[in-house]
Amino acid sequence: MRVGLLGLGRIGVFHAATLSTLVDDLVVSDMDHARAEEVAGRLKVRVGDPFDADAVVIATPTSTHAEALLRACDLGVPAFCEKPAAPSVAETLRVAEAVERSGTAVHIGFQRRFDAGYTAARDALRGDELGELHRVHLLTADPKPPAAEYVALSGGIFRDCHIHDFDVLRWVTGREVDTVYATGSNRGEAFFTEAGDVDTSAALMTMDDGTLVTLQGSRYNGAGYDVRMELAGTRATWAVGLGDRTPLRSAEGFDPGGEPWPDFQARFDAAYVAEMHAFLAMARGERESPCTVQDALAALYLAEAADLSLREGRPIHLLEVVK
Template identity: 70%
Template sequence: MRVGLLGLGRIGAFHAATLAAHPLVDELIVSDPVRTSPHGRPGDPFDADAVIIATPTSTHAELLTKACKLGVKVFCEKPVAGSVRETIEVLEAGAGNFVQIGFQRRFDAGYVQAAVALGGGELGELHRVHLLTADPAPPPAEYIPMSGGIYRDCHIHDFDILRWVTGREVVSVYATGANRGADFFRQAGDVDTSAALLTLDDGTLATLQGSRYNGAGYDVRMELAGTKGTWAVGLGPRAPLHATEGLRPTGEPWPDFVTRFADAYVAEIDSFLRADESPCSIEDALAALYVAEAAELSRREGRLVEVAEVRR
């Protein structure tokens, strides 16, 4: 299989190494205007059997649409596009084409085990969920104005994995936020600390927290509590937290998301290369985006927002 890779930034470089070592990849064609890679050869990435898009967000919609028009199997890092309207346009352009969107938590062993346990009845009836995503340090100041805000940029992963693990849809959101750090978040109309309450379509409540200033390390967790048991994802030996009762990390805390989800990223690309049906479609990405849009609207207006309000 010939594979084209667009973008050689942090995650693109990781994908290049994964693809170069994959037994199904006979040739890797890479494209980046400023970076080079020891893996693959420069060339037209669309002259391939499959294309992987790891370029800046602003380019995703155009590149996805081009790949779909060419009928090429395509993987794209989230988000599909910068807005709901553009996402729907790409969805329409990609009808009938294999498109997989990069929500790597679906391929993390911990989340997979939690989904299997919940689906198999080990937790009983689910009553509550808690989600946490906390970065050890904020991204560059110039990134924040174009990020879409913490709910679209960061917590969209939480919204996607909530849907995937529980099999339920979010129907309403009450979100808030605070600025406890650098002024560039406030200047961009964003927040560096986040919290939300989400109600699922069966009445289950989910709480969410986030931070751009988790100095102990990268921390991503999910807790699912039911009538028979409680399961937690992300409490491994590298989780960056201490408990007064004696819990201590036994390994170096996770420094970033690429390191934390390295195995998931490899599994995600393997799935893309082998699958005949997308495990994470544009429709899935749009559903998570609707929740992010509702959360951002709730934060800005200080009220409960029904997800139906932001649907197009």
């Protein structure tokens, strides 16, 4: 099987290293040709046209995702694309229409769907181990902020960061969100305010069955990278993300004791590998897409609603942003 990979930034190189052990022929490409040659030489793979392949992995900057996916659809090449499918709702709808029209298999990269903890919580909830779900809490906290240049183009914390929370909320619970009431503040660098963004975020969501969901986020969690989910039901409460590397200490003396997670890639290393296995299975026709463009669109609608709520200071019903 020949797989092409487009984009050799940090996550692209990680995917390339994984794929180099899983497929017979990997073709890589990057706008920086010297970088492509260096990575190809190190991994003992080839530089070439990534679309001249049986499947393609798209790990380029967000602004290029839509056009790359449209090309894959035109060629009928199964595609994996890092989130989001496109930076805007209009472009995501364009991609979704092309996918439906062409019948091309597309997998959007929301790696938390492949994390062992989230998978176990989903199975427990679906297996009625928690009873009737009443409350969910989500947390995503970075140890330090990204560069100012990145923040300016990121689309804001809800689209860039919390879109993962929105996706995994839908995936774990199997329910949809009705309303979003979001807020945020800036206590750090001025470039967040200058970009119209916040460095600290919170939201209250009500799901279509009345379940209440709270969400928190930070770009300044100095203790380490912290990602958790709590699901409280009438029979049990489950937590995802509590382990010996969770950057959390109890006032009563409990200390996980391990080295805190430094970043998202270290935390989800195994999930990223599992994600590539799932993509290749999809490309071979052995399974359906584990995360469709429609799933990505649903998560983007939630991010749009949260951003609108932040700006207007009021609860937003999803129907206000759904096109």
